[in-house]
Amino acid sequence: MLTRRHAIALAAALTIAPVVPAFAQSVTLRSADIHPDVYPTVEAVKYFGEIVTKKTDGRIKVQVFNSGQLGTEKDTIEQTRFGVIDLNRVNTAPFNNLIPETAVLGLPFLFRSVDHMYKVVDGPLGEQI
Structure with a gap:
């Protein structure tokens, strides 16, 4: 018989199960900025990526798409909302x-x-x- 406690434990296990292997794999996060490669905000996101890569022993990397490669700020906000872009540096x-x-x-x-x-x-x- 499935008690409430067992149901909660099963739900938690099923929720966590797909995540556990993901931690072992490497991930590349996509980041967008409309400014050119040497612009301070782009440099800051690159530096952030270096720190993340170092702190995660290379498991997480940040790929920076600058110079509007992924579209205008409005475009990249929409892409971020739909999960296409992971990080987005935009103006307010x-x-x-x-x-x-x-x-x-x-x-x-x-x-x-x-x-x-x-x-x-x-x-x-x-x-x-």
Whole structure:
């Protein structure tokens, strides 16, 4: 007889089972950026990829597609939503149509400094956005 406890254990085992072999395999994450190869954001994502590869003993790699190779920021947001792209470095402006609350971040003279911006975005207001 299958008790509730056994059903929960079985469901957990079936959920975890496909994941266990995945940890043993290597994975390449796809990352998009519209900027050219030497642009600071592209360099930052490449550096992030190097750290991830090192920390995972090469099991996880990050392949960077820069210079708009995978499309415009709007295109890459859609691809990210559908799981085609794993990491996506975009500006906040393309999100404004999808998430109108993000438009506030683009207002001029909204923040006194970079530190002020981080405090706001990392605080309660950022949580609401």
